Amino acid sequence: MKKDELPGKLIEVLKNLGGRGTILEICKKFWELYGKELNENDNLFYTWQYDIRWAATELRKSKIMKPKEISSKGVWELS
Structure with a gap:
């Protein structure tokens, strides 16, 4: 796996979690x-x-994820 593959993998992880999740x-x-x-x-x-x-x-x-100022603290969310 290469570093430049991580954004796509992160999208898949977030989709798997219903579009949002804590860093943990x-x-x-x-x-x-x-x-x-x-x-x-x-x-x-x-x-x-x-x-x-x-x-x-x-x-x-890229506006694929919500800005951290919009999401709850410690939560990453797809837009």
Whole structure:
């Protein structure tokens, strides 16, 4: 898996959670769905929890996710 795939994976995780979730729920679901795709020999294996936040920022810039000011504290939501 590559870092640039994370925004698409995050969309799928959020859809799987009904369009919204806390960061804890999102990370648990991401690991459940995609953990096996993370290769221990790749840096993303060690940085994905940081990089998923980058993906959320990219999705907010694209207006695919609601701005953090609109969502409840600690909740990520699709627009």
